[in-house]
Amino acid sequence: MAGSTAARERVERICAAGADARTLRLRLLAELRRAVGFDAYAWVLTDPETRVGCGPLADVPCLPELPRLIRLRYLTALNRWTTLTDRPVALLAEATDGDLGRSPLWRELLCRYDVADVASVVFRDGFGCWAFLELWRTGGRAFDRVHAQFLRDVAPTVTTALRRGQARTFETASPSDHPTGPLLLLLAPDLQAVRQTPGTRDALRLLVPRDDEGPPVPAGALNVAAQLLAVEAGVDASPPWARVHLAGNCWLTLRAARLEGDAPREERDIAVTIHESSASERLSLFARCTGLSAREAELLAHLATGADTRDVAARMFLSAHTVQDHLKSVFDKTGTRSRRTLLARVLGA
Known part of the structure; x- marks a missing residue:
């Protein structure tokens, strides 16, 4: 039965296993399919800062229409992950009182795929927004309040x-063949790739690996571009950029802008x-991933400039003893034992 204690305990065990973000989501999806049931x-x-998508995992029937799907999702305010502030879960059928056509995403796309309901979940804590999940049901079946x-x-x-899981990406060595740049992808107004x-x-292939030899899926680029459209339409005010994990300790930043x-x-x-x-950009993300307080993040920023304990104490108007106490807390939260190791993870050195 959905919501059973046993199902929740299985989710907790999966979360405690320490898997990478992709493996974690795949294992959780298998459990969620058992617990609530979904078709896509x-x-x-x-x-976590901009709330813009940076690491997609999807199985949807409209994948050939991916640019259209992403554009509509970002332009649809109803049950948008950025609007679910009072509660982390919303059901489309319930939010529209059964009139799904009130959702532009459903009206212009999902209706053609027999989607009867969408359960939207946002994963947010005091350090930022880490993901959103959308589960689709077809064939006239809606989710209920138990789900x-x-x-x-x-x-x-x-x-x-x-x-x-994002914090653990800072613990491994970066690949030697990571891309150099900056690189540029040009999209048409409908988000179709131009050149x-x-x-x-x-x-792009490294960002979203495929099991076949087909062309790379520019999902990260589509997300930041769709956020630009959302900003222009007044749907959301977050800036159109996102940091995307590539591999090892390597992170890329994607930004979208209109041409003149x-x-x-x-x-x-x-x-x-x-x-x-x-x-x-790395330091800010690292601080959020590892759950540092604002004061600890400030200390880390000073250390990254090469400041020693005396310099940090003067800049933060603290005693050297208090700086050491903050630093010990940072070590504990990040699983490091020395400033050298800490800064190597933060800066990717």
């Missing part, structure tokens, strides 16, 4: 596991740049 899904990791309650019950545990700079295709020109804004192409995340 999209589970997207998000940049929603089960998803609400497990959301905090899953959120912590997702955040800790790209050399090396972009290889970078004489045509109306909505008719101009969108440029998505891809480059290695800067030291400040």
Whole structure:
């Protein structure tokens, strides 16, 4: 039965296993399928600061229409993961009082795939928004409140596991063949790929590996571009950029912007740049992933500039003893024992 104690305990065991983000989500999806049942899904990791998608995992019947799906999802305010602030779970059939056509995403796309209900879940804690999940049901079957309650019950545990999974990416060595750049992907206003700079295709393939030899899926680029559309439409105010984990200790930052020109804004192409995340971008993300307090994150930022204990104490108006206490807490939270190891993880050195 959905929401059973046994099902929740299985979710907790999966979350405690310490798997990487992809393996974690796949194992949890198998358990969620048993607990609540669904026919398709999209589970997207998000940049915790901007809440923009950065690591998709999906099995949906409309994959050939991926640009359209992502564009509509970002432009649909109803049950958008950024609007689920009071509760982490919402059901489309319930939110629309059964009139699914109130959702532009359903009205313009999902209705053609016999989608009868969508359960939306956001995974957010005090350090940021880490992912959103959408479960689709077809064939006239809707989710009920028992299903929603089960998803609400497990959301905090899953959120912590997702955040800790991102933190573990900083513990491994970076690949030697990571892309250099910046790289550029040009998208049409409907988010169809137009052209790209050399090396972009290889970078996109690394970001979203495929099991076949087909063309790379530019999902990360589509997410930041769709966020740009959402900002322009007044749906959401978060900036159109996201940090995306590549491999090992390597993170990339994707940003979207409109090209200049004489045509109306909505008719101009969108440029998505891809480059290695800067030291400040990495540090901010590392602090969130490892659950550092604001004061601890500030201390880490000073250390990253080469400051010693005396310098940090002066800059933060603290005693050297208090700085050492903060540093010990940082070591405990990050699983490090020395400043050298700590900064190597933060900066990717």
